[in-house]
Amino acid sequence: MHSHHAASPSAEHIRRAPKVLLHDHLDGGLRPATIVELAAAVGYGNLPTTDPEALGDWFREAADSGSLERYLETFAHTCAVMQTREALVRVAAECAEDLAADGVVYAEIRYAPEQHLEAGLTLDEVVVAVNEGFRLGERNAAEAGHRIKVGALLTAMRHAARSLEIAELANRYRDQGVAGFDIAGAEAGHPPTRHLDAFEYLQRENFHFTIHAGEAFGLPSIWEAVQWCGADRLGHGVRIIDDITVKDDGTVELGRLAAYVRDKRIPLEMCPTSNLQTGAADSYGDHPIGLLRKLYFRVTVNTDNRLMSGTSMSREFEHLAEAFGYGLDDMQWFTVNAMKSAFLPFDERLAMINEVIKPGYAALRSEWLFAQS
């Protein structure tokens, strides 16, 4: 029925298309200029440079290391300036505003409350401040003509031992802006089952969680996240490709785990640029997202860390459109996948799909149709 897949969408179309973001770290998305200002305000003197543009370049280059462990070192600087209530409100508000300006209509933003206690805030105060910032950012964005809805995901650091406490914190704020729970940090040596008590607690509470798995470590991590921990979604999950065989004649064979992940429609929060930086993939064209999309896994497109990866939702889609020839129909498919996978009540997801996402793409497509005549 649709016959407009011939040309790639323009950067402008990509930016204006409604997008849904499920995997984005609050402490990985600060504006460089904000980092410089906050550092001056709190007397943090360890920034590699105080020139905002050079600082943005520094983060991108430092994160471009080929290893997740080195990638994660850069977060020391962002977390250092996110220790006060004012800083957290501001960073969260700017996050919502920046995403909205990029055409994101729904986002779940994650951060680890335990990393923001150095100046004396309590875990609860951190959550309240970030939520306040998101509400402020939503209002500012709406005034600027961009509507966005933002939920928080509370992350526990997988090398630490506070996951049950953070899971309880997330559950406590589930009706006040917190959409779910996550674990992040260095994957090798810190398997998801280390935090089984936190995941079992959340399951008993009928709450939602995603797990970073299959990024820097392979199938066992994904298997544990899904079959031991009961993850609703997988953060990255790129290594699921290791359980998929493409034979010489082009036929594809799924192993038991890959088949399970696809059959159960377990969402994969894929972050292509981040994966190139940490060495999980070699190029956009080689990124497993191409094959996984073809095989109809529940794939979603995400930014991970806009600062460290120098990216945005629009840029991720631009790279993918270039590498795989995706058009607006593909973008809509990824976006509907993401909305279906959001930690939001079913009726609200459905309304977002039917009242915001599909009409948004339809409007862009019809525009394109007339522009071509």
Ligand SMILES: O=c1[nH]cnc2c1ncn2[C@H]1C[C@H](O)[C@@H](CO)O1
């Ligand atoms: O892609 C990632 N994999 C594992 N951990 C990550 C990734 N991106 C950010 N983090 C860590 C560093 C942050 O300080 C923390 C909470 O957002 O999560």
Ligand SMILES: [Zn+2]
């Ligand atoms: Zn991540």
